Amino acid sequence: MQTYWGIDLGGTKIEGVILQVERGTAPTPDAVIIRKRIDTEAHNGYDHILNQVVRLIDLLKAETGLTPERIGFATPGTFDPARQTMKNCNTTSLNGKPMKQDLARLLGVPIELANDANCFALAEATLGIVPDVVPDFQTVFGVIMGTGVGGGVVVRGRDGAPFVLNGLQGIGGEWGHNILEENGHPCYCGKRGCTEQVISGPALQRYYQQLSNEQRTMKEIMERYHAGNDLAASQTVNRMLEYFGRAVSTLINVLDPDAIVLGGGVGNVDLLYTEGVERAKKYVFNSGEIRTAFLKPKLGDSAGVFGAAML
Numbered sequence: 001m002q003t004y005w006g007i008d009l010g011g012t013k014i015e016g017v018i019l020q021v022e023r024g025t026a027p028t029p030d031a032v033i034i035r036k037r038i039d040t041e042a043h044n045g046y047d048h049i050l051n052q053v054v055r056l057i058d059l060l061k062a063e064t065g066l067t068p069e070r071i072g073f074a075t076p077g078t079f080d081p082a083r084q085t086m087k088n089c090n091t092t093s094l095n096g097k098p099m100k101q102d103l104a105r106l107l108g109v110p111i112e113l114a115n116d117a118n119c120f121a122l123a124e125a126t127l128g129i130v131p132d133v134v135p136d137f138q139t140v141f142g143v144i145m146g147t148g149v150g151g152g153v154v155v156r157g158r159d160g161a162p163f164v165l166n167g168l169q170g171i172g173g174e175w176g177h178n179i180l181e182e183n184g185h186p187c188y189c190g191k192r193g194c195t196e197q198v199i200s201g202p203a204l205q206r207y208y209q210q211l212s213n214e215q216r217t218m219k220e221i222m223e224r225y226h227a228g229n230d231l232a233a234s235q236t237v238n239r240m241l242e243y244f245g246r247a248v249s250t251l252i253n254v255l256d257p258d259a260i261v262l263g264g265g266v267g268n269v270d271l272l273y274t275e276g277v278e279r280a281k282k283y284v285f286n287s288g289e290i291r292t293a294f295l296k297p298k299l300g301d302s303a304g305v306f307g308a309a310m311l
Contacts, residue, residue: 003033005060005068006309007053008116009075011091013037016056017305018064029127029299029306034064046093054106070110072311073103074119074304078170087170088115088189112311114152117144117173118164119307120297121152124261125162126310129298137162137258141173141251146264149176149196153255164311176200180247198243201266208236218266237271244272245279252292253285259293263303267296 004019004027019031038056042049061067077089079100086094104111114122121142124130130140137156144150151173153165165172176196177189184193185203197203201218208214208221212232216224224230225237248260262272269276273294281288299306 003066003068004309005057005071006119006305006307006311007056007071007073008119008305008308009049009053009073009091010040010116010304011042011076012040014040014052014056015305016060017302017309018060018066018068019306019309027127027310029302033066034060035305036060036063040091042091042093046097049091049093050099050102050106053103057107068107068109070112071103071107072112072114072119072308074116074308075099075113076116078115078174079113079166080170081166082169114164114166114307114311115150116304116307117142117150118152118154118166119305119311120144120263120303121154121173121261121307122162122164122310123299123303123307124263124295124297125154125259127299127306128303129261129295130259132298133295134258134293139255139257141255141257141260143175143248143260143262143267144264145199145262145266146201149194149200149264151175151251153257175247175251178247178250180243195243195247199240199247199266201264204236204240204266207239208232211235218269222269240266240269241271241276241279244276245281246283248276249280249283252280252290253283257292259295261295261297263297 002023006017008015015037017035018033019027020033021027021031076091077086080087085096086099089095100113125140140154142152153173154162156162177194179193180195180198181193185197186192187194187197221233224233
């Protein structure tokens with residue numbers, strides 16, 4: 001038997017999982033030996049976060065009697081391969097820190113890092129919905145559409161094993177920071193009109209408020225859209241569908257993936273799988289045809305920690 005250890009390092013919680021499988025066989029979601037969460041306590045700074053990681057792994061060891069040979073981490077930002085430091089983390093105390101080296105030193109085992117969107121994509125491609133629908137895939141793109149917009153690319157290697165395409169600069173899959181609306185809303189990354197500032201949940205709620213002078217959640221906006229008596233809701237949803245179609249068409253034109261898995265709160269909107277895909281057909285370089293499978297995720301909030309284990 002062999003074990004896969006994964007840690008999902010979130011801003012508020014750190015979750016750990018151990019999967020146990022027979023050597024030479026693929027893990028499944030029911031291979032979980034243990035899952036455990038503790039608070040990140042990120043307000044106490046970088047060193048404290050690392051100590052919380054060590055504490056969690058010590059708890060996993062104590063409760064199972066197992067010891068990891070290597071550990072995968074889902075992180076809230078990106079590991080920069082050139083600088084060997086973290087960047088783009090919303091847990092800002094991690095930015096600029098050599099977290100991979102520090103964790104390897106503290107834990108005494110090899111460490112692999114990928115951002116949470118990449119881990120979501122890897123989890124759904126290996127343990128989630130993709131094997132159920134497209135088992136022989138070559139490329140999968142995992143989309144996060146929620147508070148932000150992120151993504152991850154998973155490709156099948158020559159040995160048949162799927163792996164995350166992190167990229168030269170560690171920014172593979174970051175479609176949320178392509179310009180989608182010229183001179184649009186300012187983004188924290190320094191640009192204007194990023195995809196994240198157009199079709200994320202907060203961006204759509206902001207647009208609705210500009211039209212109606214009312215604050216509504218995405219759930220309420222969708223309810224009002226389906227009721228058919230709110231012009232601002234109709235305009236907001238049509239904006240979401242049109243810009244989703246434009247944004248996702250660029251993914252298909254560049255990667256031509258077998259499947260796109262839509263995660264995050266906005267990714268739950270059923271219209272994205274129907275009308276959103278129809279809008280994309282106008283922009284895809286394939287005579288208006290899309291054969292890419294658009295899939296709802298299977299693993300829910302397990303995806304991050306499962307993807308970390310699969311690294």
